Each structure stands twice: as C-alpha cells, then as structure tokens.
Amino acid sequence: MKARIISLHDAIEALKKGNCIGIPTETVYGLAADATSPEAVAKIFLSKGRPTFNPLIVHGSSLDALRAYAEFSPLAYSLATAFWPGPLTLVLPKYDTIPDIVTAGHDTVALRVPNHPLALELLRALPFPLAAPSANRSGRISPTSAQHVLEEFFDQEIGVLDGGSCAIGLESTVLYLPKDPSLPPTILRPGGISRNVLESFFKSRLSLSTSAHSSFTPRSPGMLASHYAPHKPLHFVTPDLSLSPPPHTGWIGYGPTTPQGFARTWNLSPAIDSLQAAPRLFQALREFDSDPHLHMAIAWQWPQEDLGEAINDRLRRASQKKYLP
Ligand code: TXA
Numbered sequence: 001m002k003a004r005i006i007s008l009h010d011a012i013e014a015l016k017k018g019n020c021i022g023i024p025t026e027t028v029y030g031l032a033a034d035a036t037s038p039e040a041v042a043k044i045f046l047s048k049g050r051p052t053f054n055p056l057i058v059h060g061s062s063l064d065a066l067r068a069y070a071e072f073s074p075l076a077y078s079l080a081t082a083f084w085p086g087p088l089t090l091v092l093p094k095y096d097t098i099p100d101i102v103t104a105g106h107d108t109v110a111l112r113v114p115n116h117p118l119a120l121e122l123l124r125a126l127p128f129p130l131a132a133p134s135a136n137r138s139g140r141i142s143p144t145s146a147q148h149v150l151e152e153f154f155d156q157e158i159g160v161l162d163g164g165s166c167a168i169g170l171e172s173t174v175l176y177l178p179k180d181p182s183l184p185p186t187i188l189r190p191g192g193i194s195r196n197v198l199e200s201f202f203k204s205r206l207s208l209s210t211s212a213h214s215s216f217t218p219r220s221p222g223m224l225a226s227h228y229a230p231h232k233p234l235h236f237v238t239p240d241l242s243l244s245p246p247p248h249t250g251w252i253g254y255g256p257t258t259p260q261g262f263a264r265t266w267n268l269s270p271a272i273d274s275l276q277a278a279p280r281l282f283q284a285l286r287e288f289d290s291d292p293h294l295h296m297a298i299a300w301q302w303p304q305e306d307l308g309e310a311i312n313d314r315l316r317r318a319s320q321k322k323y324l325p
C-alpha cells in the first residue's frame with residue numbers, strides 16, 4: 001500500500017508543503033488540503049476523481065478562525081456558537097479569501113469546525129483552514145476509520161492521520177442560510193445534527209432541498225442520487241420480517257429480532273437507536289461490498305427520527321445505480 005499512517009508533525013509539514021492528507025473528524029475522515037491554495041485543493045479533486053462542479057467544506061479550529069472566509073450574519077453567528085465544534089456545516093456568502101476551486105465557482109462557502117481533538121490540534125497548528133471532502137473515491141462509501149482511507153487510496157502516496165473510529169459515522173448536516181434574512185434556512189444534506197435539534201433551535205419546521213435547484217446547477221452539487229455506492233445491488237425496503245431472501249443475500253437492519261435465512265446480517269442497533277447505528281453503517285456497507293459470498297443485500301428503512309433521516313438518505317443513495325446528471 002502506498003497510502004500510509006503519518007504523525008501529527010508530518011501531517012502539518014505535508015499540509016504546509018501543499019499536499020493533501022487524510023484527517024479524522026467526528027463524522028467521517030476527510031481528504032484535506034490548504035483551503036487558501038488552489039494548487040493544493042486541485043490535488044484533492046484529482047485524488048478523489050471528484051467532479052469539479054462539486055464544492056468542498058472548509059474546516060477551521062474555531063468560529064474566530066473562520067470569520068475571515070465568509071460573511072457571518074447574526075443568525076450564522078448564533079448557529080456557529082451553538083453547534084461548533086460539531087457536525088453542522090453552514091453555507092454562507094463567501095469572501096475572496098477562498099479560491100473559486102473550493103466552492104466550484106459558487107458565491108457561497110460551506111464551513112464547519114470539526115469536533116475531534118486531533119483534527120482541532122492539527123487545525124490550530126496551521127496558519128490556514130482546511131478544505132476537506134470525505135476521504136473516499138468520488139461516489140463511493142465514506143471512510144469512518146484510518147484503515148478505510150488507506151484502502152480507498154491504496155495506490156496513491158497519501159499520508160493519513162489516525163484518529164480512531166469516527167464517533168458519529170455520518171457526514172455533517174449541511175445548512176444553507178440565504179443572504180436575504182427573510183428567506184428560510186434550508187437543509188441541503190441531512191447529517192450528524194438531526195432535524196429535530198435544528199428545528200428546536202429555530203422553533204420552526206425546516207425544509208430539505210437535496211434535489212436539483214435549477215435545471216442546470218444542483219443547489220448542493222454533492223447530493224447526486226447515486227453516492228455511497230457499493231459495487232453490488234442494495235435494496236432499500238420497508239422492514240418486513242416475513243420476507244424469505246434469495247441465496248447469497250445480506251441484511252442490514254435493526255431491532256430486537258434479526259430475520260432468518262440471510263447469508264450474513266448486520267444488526268446496526270437491536271435497540272433501534274439511530275445514534276448507535278450511524279457509526280456502524282458505512283462499515284457494514286464496506287463489509288457487504290467486500291464479502292465474495294454476497295451477491296446483494298436488503299437494507300431496512302429507519303424511522304425518520306434523530307439520525308434516521310440521514311441514515312435513510314445514505315441508504316437510498318447507496319441503493320441507486322447511476323449518477324444522475
Ligand atoms: O462531515 C462532513 O461534512 C465531512 C467531513 C470531512 O467534514 N465532509 C464531507 O464533505 O462530507 P463532502 O465533500 O463529501 O460533502 C460536502 C457536501 C456536498 O454535498 C457539497 O455539494 C456540499 O457539501 N457543499 C459544499 N459547498 C457547498 C456550497 N457552497 N453550496 C452548497 N453545497 C455545498
């Protein structure tokens with residue numbers, strides 16, 4: 001394997017030299033580079049095979065460290081104060097300090113402060129913020145351990161900072177705050193901060209807009225229908241214990257009763273707790289993908305509460321076959 005685990009010292013050096021490296025966060029591992037350097041950021045797109053129309057999230061060590069990169073309205077300021085460090089990404093009007101390659105030419109930038117001690121130590125040691133998408137090949141399953149990142153980039157010279165397994169295991173919630181304060185905030189991607197937590201902050205319902213914004217440019221361009229995709233068919237279904245599966249079928253579900261007849265099962269949470277299930281989800285998808293005895297899998301739909309909405313979003317995308325335009 002060319003990708004390898006590196007020390008914090010070497011991570012700092014590599015980033016200062018303009019290289020990209022794998023970093024831990026509480027959500028998923030990121031593939032990070034100096035967000036102020038177009039050349040460094042270009043390496044992220046190249047390594048991932050990521051379409052350049054899909055913008056990146058910029059990570060800082062604190063709200064103060066990120067102020068120079070976007071316009072924080074009073075609402076943005078209070079959200080950042082309430083939820084950072086944490087799995088909430090705010091999409092705000094960008095300043096010129098962020099190169100266009102980071103935002104794919106949009107006039108907004110996505111910002112967050114990760115809640116992971118090693119990531120924060122790294123960010124504090126750097127004179128610039130880090131642009132970092134999830135550290136997987138474009139369209140594939142997000143990594144929740146350093147080992148996953150090594151597997152994704154086995155053929156590339158990429159250093160990975162090992163911060164253990166990701167506690168949340170699902171990407172951040174992406175929240176768009178329109179410049180015009182009379183327009184409502186919109187969730188662009190459900191994630192580690194659940195809708196009910198945000199709705200109690202706003203004391204109102206929030207809308208979710210993950211689909212194409214206009215006929216040409218998707219509002220959150222990363223929200224393509226097929227994503228997080230295993231190489232084999234995954235069927236996303238309403239829970240049904242009476243189903244008799246065909247041979248070589250896996251099951252990814254939850255609840256006190258694991259159904260019979262499957263070749264392999266992943267019970268993500270016998271107690272039906274989505275917070276327990278989330279950090280196990282991507283690992284289960286990876287194990288399903290790499291198990292040669294399995295030809296397909298059935299994944300159960302979650303109740304929408306708490307992280308259920310985000311888990312369902314990921315499973316739905318993992319069950320789609322092709323990228324939509
Ligand atoms: O938890 C996370 O968010 C992880 C860790 C590494 O922080 N990062 C992550 O990045 O999931 P990525 O690139 O896989 O997903 C970023 C999402 C995409 O859906 C992208 O389209 C959206 O955020 N996004 C980024 N900048 C945006 C912008 N200016 N406007 C709208 N959506 C944006």
Ligand code: MG
Nearest residue numbers: 133134142222
């Ligand atoms: Mg991603």
